[in-house]
Amino acid sequence: MIEEQSIIKVGMADLNVGSQDSLIRTTGLGSCVGLTLFDPVKKLAGMAHVMLPSSDIAREGQLNIAKYADTAVPELLNRLLALGAVRSRLVAKMAGGSQMFAFAGGNDTMRIGPRNVESCKLALEALHIPLIAEDTGGNFGRTIEIACNTGVLFIRSVQKGIREI
Amino acid sequence: MELFKNFKDFKMDVLKEVGNIGAGHAATALSQLVGKPIDMAVPKVQLLNFEEIAEKVGGAEELVYAVFLRVEGEAPGNLFFILTPEAAVSLLNRIAGIEVSSEGMLGEMEMSALNEIGNILAGSYLSSLADFTQLSMFPTVPALAMDMAGAILAYGLLQFGQMGDDALLIDTTFMEGNDEIEGQFFLIPDPESFPKIFKSLGVPFDND
Numbered sequence: 001m002i003e004e005q006s007i008i009k010v011g012m013a014d015l016n017v018g019s020q021d022s023l024i025r026t027t028g029l030g031s032c033v034g035l036t037l038f039d040p041v042k043k044l045a046g047m048a049h050v051m052l053p054s055s056d057i058a059r060e061g062q063l064n065i066a067k068y069a070d071t072a073v074p075e076l077l078n079r080l081l082a083l084g085a086v087r088s089r090l091v092a093k094m095a096g097g098s099q100m101f102a103f104a105g106g107n108d109t110m111r112i113g114p115r116n117v118e119s120c121k122l123a124l125e126a127l128h129i130p131l132i133a134e135d136t137g138g139n140f141g142r143t144i145e146i147a148c149n150t151g152v153l154f155i156r157s158v159q160k161g162i163r164e165i
Numbered sequence: 166m167e168l169f170k171n172f173k174d175f176k177m178d179v180l181k182e183v184g185n186i187g188a189g190h191a192a193t194a195l196s197q198l199v200g201k202p203i204d205m206a207v208p209k210v211q212l213l214n215f216e217e218i219a220e221k222v223g224g225a226e227e228l229v230y231a232v233f234l235r236v237e238g239e240a241p242g243n244l245f246f247i248l249t250p251e252a253a254v255s256l257l258n259r260i261a262g263i264e265v266s267s268e269g270m271l272g273e274m275e276m277s278a279l280n281e282i283g284n285i286l287a288g289s290y291l292s293s294l295a296d297f298t299q300l301s302m303f304p305t306v307p308a309l310a311m312d313m314a315g316a317i318l319a320y321g322l323l324q325f326g327q328m329g330d331d332a333l334l335i336d337t338t339f340m341e342g343n344d345e346i347e348g349q350f351f352l353i354p355d356p357e358s359f360p361k362i363f364k365s366l367g368v369p370f371d372n373d
Binding site: 011012013027028029030031032051052057058059060061067098100101102112139140141142143158 | 215216219224225226228233308310311312313314315316317319320322323326327328329330
C-alpha cells in the first residue's frame with residue numbers, strides 16, 4: 001500500500017496516516033502539538049499537527065478540521081479506523097505545546113501551547129484513547145517522526161538533541 | 166480569507182509602502198548602530214500558506230534568531246525581526262563589541278544584547294508606521310528566541326489561523342554590502358487591522 005521507508009510529511013494544521021515501514025514527520029512544532037495514534041498489531045499510525053485548541057473560535061468559512069484539537073483527534077481516529085485499525089488497541093503519544101516566548105503579561109494567546117496540550121488530552125479522553133507518552137511544554141521547538149511499524153516517536157530539538165518516547 | 170485574495174495591486178502597493186517606511190527607518194537605525202550603510206530590498210507583500218511562510222527563512226527547521234513583538238493598539242499584529250545565526254554573531258560583534266567564539270549557543274549576556282538590538286530596530290519600525298498611519302500601535306516587551314523557524318513563526322499566525330490557512334505577510338530584507346549582516350522583518354497584521362490601515366491612509370476598503 002505504501003512504499004518502504006517512505007516519509008509522509010504532515011504540514012502545519014494538517015494530518016496524515018501511514019503503515020508498515022513508513023515514517024510520518026512534522027517539522028517545527030512550537031506552540032502546536034503533534035499528536036500520534038498507533039495500532040501496534042496492524043502497524044498503522046497517524047499524526048496530526050494541531051495549531052489551535054478549539055474549533056469554537058474558528059471564523060473561517062470552510063473549517064480545516066486538522067487545525068483544531070477538538071476536530072483533528074476524532075478525524076485522525078476515523079482515518080485509522082477506515083484503514084482497519086482497531087479502536088481498543090490504539091495508543092496516543094504527543095509532543096510540542098511549548099511556550100516559545102516568555103512574556104511578563106499572562107496574555108491568553110501567548111499561553112496557546114499549554115492550551116493546545118490540554119485540549120488534545122480532553123479530546124483523547126472523550127474517545128477513551130490512552131495517552132502513553134508525551135514530551136510537551138518547555139520553550140523550544142521540536143521536529144517529530146513516528147515509525148509506523150514500532151510506534152516509536154522520535155523527537156528532535158535544537159537544544160536537547162534527539163529523544164525517543 | 167477570500168477578502169485578501171481579492172486585494173488589487175493598488176492595495177498591495179499600499180502595504181508595500183507600509184513595509185517600506187517601517188523597515189526604512191529600522192535600516193537607518195541599524196546603519197547608525199553599526200556605522201555602515203545598510204541596503205534594503207523592495208518589500209514583498211504576499212498572501213502565503215503557513216508552510217510557505219517558514220520557507221521564506223529557509224524552511225521550518227532552519228535555525229534562526231527572532232525577536233518577536235506583539236503589537237497592540239488600533240491596528241494589532243505581530244512583528245518579527247529575524248536573523249541567521251551568522252548575522253546575529255556579526256551584529257553582536259559590530260554593535261556591542263562582543264566576540265562570540267563559535268557559532269554555538271549565545272550566552273545570557275549575548276542574548277540580552279541581541280534582544281535590545283532587536284527592540285531598538287523593531288521599535289523604530291513600529292513608531293514610523295504609527296506616524297505614517299496615525300494609528301496607535303504599542304509594542305509589547307520584546308522576546309528573543311533561537312530555534313526552528315517553523316516553531317517561532319507559528320506564533321505570528323495564530324490570529325490568521327482562526328480564519329484560514331494563509332496569512333498576509335509584509336516581508337522586508339536588509340543587508341550590509343557584503344551580506345555579512347542580513348535580516349528580515351516580518352509584519353503580520355491581524356486580519357481585522359487591514360481595513361483600519363487602509364482607511365487611515367485614505368484607501369477605500371471594499372471587497373475589491
